[in-house]
Amino acid sequence: MATIQEVAKLAKVGVATVSRVINKTGYVKEETRERIEAAIKELNYTPNAVARNLYRNKSGVIAVIVPEIDHPFFSEFVNELEEICAEHKYKIMLCNTWFKENYEHQYLAMLKEKLVDGVVVASHSLDIEEYAAIDRPIVALDRQLGNGIPCVRSDHEVGGRLAAEELLRAGCKKVVQFRAEENKSAPFIVRHDTFENVLRENGIELENIYTKWNYLSYEYNQKLCQDFFRDHPDIDGVFATDIIAMNIEIEALKSGMRIPEDVRIVSYDGTGIIKLSYPSITVIEQPVKELAAKCFQHLESQIEGEKPTQSMITLPVKLIKGMSTNI
Amino acid sequence: MATIQEVAKLAKVGVATVSRVINKTGYVKEETRERIEAAIKELNYTPNAVARNLYRNKSGVIAVIVPEIDHPFFSEFVNELEEICAEHKYKIMLCNTWFKENYEHQYLAMLKEKLVDGVVVASHSLDIEEYAAIDRPIVALDRQLGNGIPCVRSDHEVGGRLAAEELLRAGCKKVVQFRAEENKSAPFIVRHDTFENVLRENGIELENIYTKWNYLSYEYNQKLCQDFFRDHPDIDGVFATDIIAMNIEIEALKSGMRIPEDVRIVSYDGTGIIKLSYPSITVIEQPVKELAAKCFQHLESQIEGEKPTQSMITLPVKLIKGMSTNI
Structure with a gap:
């Protein structure tokens, strides 16, 4: 398992140049491109989400805050969310808030510091004002956090x-x-x-x-x-x-x-x-599957720079x- | 929610100096310390794990690889692991491997690149050799990965x-x-x-x-x-x-x-x-609780630089x- 740094070193270029070749973005001289591709082959390097995200100034990580992961509803929700995130090259950071007073502060700080790209809030113990004060990607599952933060819920x-x-x-x-x-x-x-x-x-x-x-x-x-x-x-x-x-x-x-x-x-x-x-x-x-999909969709569009357009997304029950x- | 950068800026010092005060490590002039403490108070800054870990050259993140998080055994295991990790200021990154061929590669690459400090493997689809080739903190739950990687299991x-x-x-x-x-x-x-x-x-x-x-x-x-x-x-x-x-x-x-x-x-x-x-x-x-505790204990000691001493840790059933x- 080679790293992008090792590829860059072998090809005698910078990491950003390797990224441009991997992501097919920006101009790279033909000769340089060939050298990088040879290095990738020699080191058996698989470009990973991390390398891609470094280049895009993203962490590639979504935090999900639940009361307890061992409750069937939340474990199924996180299971579905993880599947969708993996398809879209995001990783999941998990936070159980049960009995941890104000633990969410840390995740919101990570969001502010861009250590995570977005947060799915399926439980909250903080005052809603603290969420509303953050102008970064957040989606709530079945919680109304105000300030236009999209809330995904069942009917x-x-x-x-x-x-x-x-x-x-x-x-x-x-x-x-x-x-x-x-x-x-x-x-x-x-x-x-x-x-x-x-x-x-x-x-x-x-x-x-x-x-x-x-x-x-x-x-x-x-x-x-x-x-x-x-x-x-x-x-x-x-x-x-x-x-x-x-x-x-x-x-x-x-x-x-x-x-x-x-x-x-x-x-x-x-x-x-x-x-x-x-x-x-x-x-x-x-x-549950659709709730997770909608949470991801409304979070990703914010990560991609769009303003939330819907504050309440309601899905049918059966x-x-x-x-x-x-x- | 102020960041450490904002505290540093207000106190007119570098982030490393703020870290030294927060972590009570290294010398800081009395006058500077007072200025930093005043800034912390004024901004209502809560030192978080991220700031601490930046200083300690750690990500503060432990990855946990399970087959499916919505299976009760794994959701209870992760629930317990998350609790222990939170107590010790680590965050959990979650990976479901079900039907994702070789998805673990990405986590092992992150481990190599120090984007995660350690990995708890409760499921594996890779060849054992690929694990054995990594000289970084790994603990296995109920899997024998060889090369002295500690395996925690029930009797x-x-x-x-x-x-x-x-x-x-x-x-x-x-x-x-x-x-x-x-x-x-x-x-x-x-x-x-x-x-x-x-x-x-x-x-x-x-x-x-x-x-x-x-x-x-x-x-x-x-x-x-x-x-x-x-x-x-x-x-x-x-x-x-x-x-x-x-x-x-x-x-x-x-x-x-x-x-x-x-x-x-x-x-x-x-x-x-x-x-x-x-x-x-x-x-x-x-x-389950003790399995999670032992996994954490044997992973943390590796993160702290110790070599694994036990390759099999067996806990009693009831x-x-x-x-x-x-x-």
Whole structure:
């Protein structure tokens, strides 16, 4: 594995000249070009993204900030984002913000210092003003950071409506939804409000159970659901994200309840783990691959010097019926 | 968010002098120090890892190469690794190698060019010789790359033995284990050989089902297990990794079989998703947090200039009993 410096040395030229030959940009004398090509061949040099980016004054690195990478939604999102980035010769720098106060400062500083070309923010603990003050490429996944920073999200309003209508159709009379802390805000909150409104309009009783912001672990969610039906014996419908929905199903089975006859469940997100539920759970699926693609697209155009034109990019969700509402 | 350059400019000194004050290294005149400290305060500058690392001629970046970040074992591993790295002021660059032929070349080139300080290899598609030829900090998770590159792994031999003994104890007579392609090698393969040997020594019939190398997705594993008990009606024990084990449990339930009475299951890995199995599945748990800690420790010592002293670091696994072998 030769470096561009070694090629330049052997060809007795500067690194910039080698870059011009590799990238087919700018004029290089025929004789010099031949010498460089011979050096590339002799050293078995593969031009890499780093060399290209040095020349273009870019780091070739995109930072992605998530609450926790071991949560299925974020690991799938980062997986898709990494694929797209790799195709476009970008590398990914990963940042888990969970319990790291103001850790994002470092990434925003790196952005300012051009050590990373752009940031995808899928979680934030800083004040929105701090983001808005940075005139560099940023895209937010499901977070509104203001100042025209593009926000990519699923159509949570339709998601909340589809979930409510599915539970209504399945004949639920007393429903619980698990939702994030009351005093926190993000675009996805709208699905909970829509869900609540549709049920109330139809005269259905609804209880909200609030979960701690960014508490995503299997342990936390398992505890949260423990003995749920002891305290809620007459609940016949539940709406929650994948891990909670699967825990609720287990609690129902443990209590000897039948699914869907005694309890109907609709899950939100539709990550891979939901395939491990039995009876299979009905889900509102977020288009993770497309969310990642849109994040990349709107970030890359900023990196290429364009001003963001859209502040909100909304992608459709999909209802996938499982056994948990099959009534 | 001020940069170190802005602090240097305001204090009318060079960046290196600011670094010396921040890092408390080298001599700086009292008067100059005071001026720098005043500038830091005025600009509300937070010294960051980048500034520190520029001074120390390090990138402060560790690359981690995994097959797929959305597989629970790798997402938990990277989650833990990122935590430890953050504590030690390193950032993580992430590389999914799945279906990207020779993509690792780029990371090894970055290592050579000091754009990353070290690489944690949890998957490799290159020839081992290419790794062995690099005299820079590398640590492998569960891969033997040769040339004294430290390999961190779980005690798979004990893992295979514990699994076999648990199924024996539960009275299994005809067992299937799912294992990676026959012609591929990695340290974890030893658990399958040990598992097989223990069963055969005890006169138990064993069938091996081979899975494709690095095919880790929920979809692939779901298909793999589909209608398993139609083709294997007399199997009463299964040993597999988490996702397969959970799919096998679902197939058993679909076929009207009882767990553990008709089929006993032991899973390997013990990632968070196994908590979503019901009846709960008995697992051999890999110590993911400790694996990440050891990888970091053995990588950092190389980054600090030490030669690797251990080529194999083995950590204990743990049997956690669930309902799936409760007989």
